Amino acid sequence: MTTNKVKQIHDFGQSIWLDFIDRKVIASGELQKMIEQDGIRGVTSNPAIFEKAISSSSDYDADIAELAESGISNEEIFFAVAVSDIKKACDLFWPVYNEEEVVGADGYVSLEVSPFLAKDTQATIKQARQLWQEVDKDNVMIKIPGTEAGLIAIETAISEGINVNVTLLFSLDRYEAVAEAYIAGLEKRAQDGLPLGQVSSVASFFLSRIDILVDPFLDQKGLGELRGQVAIASAKMAYQIYKRVFSTDRWKKLAEKGAVPQRLLWASTSSKDPAFKDTKYVEALIGPDTVNTIPMDTLKAFRDHGDPASRLEDDPDGAARILERVEEAGIDMSAVTRQLEDEGIEKFNKPFQDLLDAIEKQIRPNTLI
Template sequence: MDNNKVKQIHDYGQSIWLDFIDRKIIFSGELKKLIDEDGVRGVTSNPAIFEKAISSSSDYDQDIARLTNEGLSTDEVFFGLAVSDIKLACDVLAPVYNQEDVVGADGYVSLEVSPFLARDTQATIKQARELWEQVDKDNVMIKIPGTQAGIIAIETAISEGINVNVTLLFSLIRYEAVVEAYISGLEKREKQGLPINHVSSVASFFLSRIDILVDPFLDKNGLGDLRGQVAIASAKTAYQIYKKLFSSERWKKLSEKGAVPQRLLWASTSSKDPAFKDTRYVEALIGPDTVNTIPLQTLEAFRDHGDPASRLEEDLDSAASILEKIKAGGIDMEAVAVQLENEGIDKFTEPFQKLLDAIEKQKEQAGV
């Protein structure tokens, strides 16, 4: 077994993706190093990540001026910059995607549709198509939020052969709807006689945000001993749903045609409560056929003092008991999920608007 603790996670069947991208990490060779030394097998991005990359660096100034001079709007300038970075990252990860044993098992880079479209089905579909065509790489995933409006967009994108990273999932009920959209999309595609063996998707279940919201309610309801446990219990329950849905007779028909399951991806896995270990959400949910996307700081922490072991199916009775206890204590997890979804959209919309404002400012300073 490799001594690198991050790389050891792969021995338990889980893929580690990096939740970060900028030009420096690509051009410096650091991303390639993370792939080679830590076994990183994918990259995810979001508006907040791009906002930080573009606003805090001069690396993008020339391209902003060039794209503006081509007559692009501020929104189009951003996606021009983002598509360029995503293409570069896709190329770096191409060897992972093109592995001889299982082509397309990993090696994906995710690019998100505009957060302004989170509640607009048709606009989301339109932009997902555009971004898919602009990146034009087999190993890109288009991130579509798992909102009610996003469900139809997800099914449509999958039916058109677009790889999808479903983002902003907090609810077990919504997760089942996302799996239904994925399977239905593949069924539509298969009925049209189109190949389904290279269509890939992940369902991104956000974790630490659940505990940050729920823990204060636990204290108020006499359930303080469950602090920091609800998100992990929810994730373990989601994994059991995953195993059930992707072992059904309905799924087996697609599997026989080469379809691959939509893996669960654990997101928001940096520990935001200093009372808990900084690798908590990584260690607790290591298990087969899953993905964990982690920020660079969390990856470095796990490399230093993480404890790799397969724990995703440990204490399942305890996980079920935790969810029953909070329900009995008056905490409605579906209501929690709705609040978190709305807050999640805001958390991406605000930096996206800030990013557009920063690009606009840079355009003015450059006189374009």
């Protein structure tokens, strides 16, 4: 019998999480099957994933109707049904989280704060606390965007012992600032004499969207041979930052008290350019102490024809040179990553608004939306 290709990735020190959730995948036993057969070790969700789940099935209708009678807002209705799904998924992943070798190494399920709060630090902190309490599971991660406003929210949440999945990271500078926020949050806990070992975080670095935006510029600048390489080069450089930041004396003091590094998580790993292999962003970045969150179609593709091997640390000098050539050609990566962050917020705001509209339409079917 052939070894499952997805499961093999784990042999190289990388955890595979599923970038998808809905009630059907939980209730049907399909998610449990993926935990067993593919070695899936966590789940990530976002507003677009929930919008699709709620709008494209009747699985949530009865809950929405019942919640609507209590007079709460449409956003509160959404979070109530989302929290219910997240709790069930957390229970499914509890054995993974509770593995004896390293308790809390994996088994996390992520739930995102409202994307409408991406630029509001205090509202983000408030909702992160609320969702953490409502889910009330040690293996939930609250997703907070790595915007400038998100940095203080991340540090605060970590200092309070809330697991955080930092989302929407595109730039190396911002990634380093996020790692700094994580460390600062742990230092606050240490100063207060609080335990560090049960606090966990990942920094979600988005990939394919970088290439989608940069590749047309490369063509214009006569650098067409670098198409599809900038995102991977950026990720490899982020990993070099990760290794540096989590090997300092400052970090070692926290590690001695039980702190675990904030792992890099590769997100947006489906190939959006049909010219590229559909498993490209998974294969290129397999390496130790990292996570890759994979959409269902990419998971199936990798299971069928993926090529598992450790490549993340291949030729970091070459990766640095690719980014240098891009800058030398006059492509401003700071501007590119700023644009990607703004677009990323909008890409979550729109489905979230669509979701609230769909709930409104269901509650009041005669309302024109």
